[in-house]
Amino acid sequence: MTAVSMPATKTRAAAPAERRGRRVRIGRIAAWAVLWLFVLITLFPFYWMLRTSLSNNRMLFSDPSSWLPVAPTLGGYERVFGLATLQEAQAQGGSGASIRFWLYLRNSVIVAAVITVGQVFFSAMAAYAFARLRWPGRDKVFFLFLTALMVPPIFIHLPNFELMKNLGLLNTFAGIVLPYLFMTPFAVFFLRQFFLNVSREVEEAAMIDGAGYPRIFFRLILPMSAAPIATLAILTYINSWNEYFWPLLVTDPTNDDVRVLTVALGLFKSQTPQGSPDWAGLMAATLVAALPVLLLFAAFGKRIVNSIQFSGLK
Template identity: 40%
Template sequence: MKWTRTLLVYLVLLTGAALTLAPFVLSVMTAFKTPEQFARRSSLSWPDPVTLENFGVLLTGRTEFGRAIVITVLAALLLVAGQLLFSIMAAYAFARMRFPGRDALFWVYLSTLMIPAIVLVIPLYLMMAQLGLRNTFWGLVLPFAFASPYATFLLREYFRGIPQDLVDAARLDGANALDVLVEVVVPLSRPIIATVTLITVVSQWNSFLWPRVITTGNDWRPITVATASLQSQYNGNWTLVMAATTLAVVPLLALFLVFQKQIVRSIAITGFK
């Protein structure tokens, strides 16, 4: 009876894994096909022969997709740096510093997570237009370059779990609040910082609505908007679109492989606490 239950669990897990991975496998398979292969054969058939033609079209400048990749990488780096900097400082203030209304202010700030992102699009657009930042790189990144409520929440909960004795010992040695943050709290919080970094990169890398609204033309569009435009620009050339999605996913997978140990460790520690 026990082995039957175990077999059933594994079958359910394998089914879930297959349903999750199938779209990605199909995307990669299609990316290595020519348009003729895709049109004449089943979409589930393996590419025969394998071709890199679609990737060549994307990266040789004919579609300006390479520019979109560079813009996306630069925007993600700037957003990660800004959000980490301000979120870490805000989380430390909420976790370790005492001031009137600290907890009430934190929960008010956290409640902004309940506001749908689409509600903020028009006000943000009007602000960027008034500042003359429409269809610019700064208009693309500036609204999201500061602290994130979700990142602040994760970091605050982790900071609260750091032993107070370590903080007190640093203060006895003459460290001020900034020294404690930089020399004690941040080094001990590398797992959760890695997790926040990955979450921020993924959310900004996959952002579509705001870049679509604030950018026009090909000058400052990121990889998501560039991929969407390929469908209409090349009359539904799905092999080209799937090659673009493959290029968009590969950096995220590489990032996860680099940070997977820290992510698992931060989840385990946070769950234990």
């Protein structure tokens, strides 16, 4: 900004400077235009989701490029939440098949919440041990944790599936949650970076007062790191909410007791009749599935942005 206006204030030949000034201004306008174009490209699909979900599926074909919902109705949402009768659903182009959307929604909430609490808590404990305590093999174990990031998840999923099968945990919450409950290398790494920066003096003062490590951790470290821990919790919740592959593997297509929303959406699409899918209903469902993330983003957007920038730096 200042850099760009600099040459104009330098007293060189006046005329070329002015010409350059104008060129710079045009350049800046063009640059802004490009940036806003990308913002538009980013936001448009979200709008289109909303527009389609509020349309009457039967009437979509009549005006495919209408900017506003076609024959506006809440029918799509009613079908998703099972509020529409069979006749109503079929009249608007739905299949009328009952989907237990509330159940999938509840399952997703449970899975994401349990994983978030467990993973963040246990990872914080581990991060504290890596950042603050001295023990033999510490750096080697930490290195081992980090190399785990290099192994493609599908490779680990195969034996983990075998394990869950042998333990009889297929189609259970435990089967979905367990592999993510205790740690992920990223979570440990992320928190360790913050714990390294907590002042040692406070800790030593507490120790002189006779506080043991657990007390220091729970009463001092955790409260002092509330901000990064909250950030990690938000990221973990979003990631668990969005996870598709592992819940797909450990749940049976014929048993939907613990099916999560992402898996249900994948099936929802493949189960719709060929030729005339219920686009309005599908978009209503995807929007509801995206809603918690959108809400989290509305509340904590800046924090999420900063944490990703931070992970880019380290």
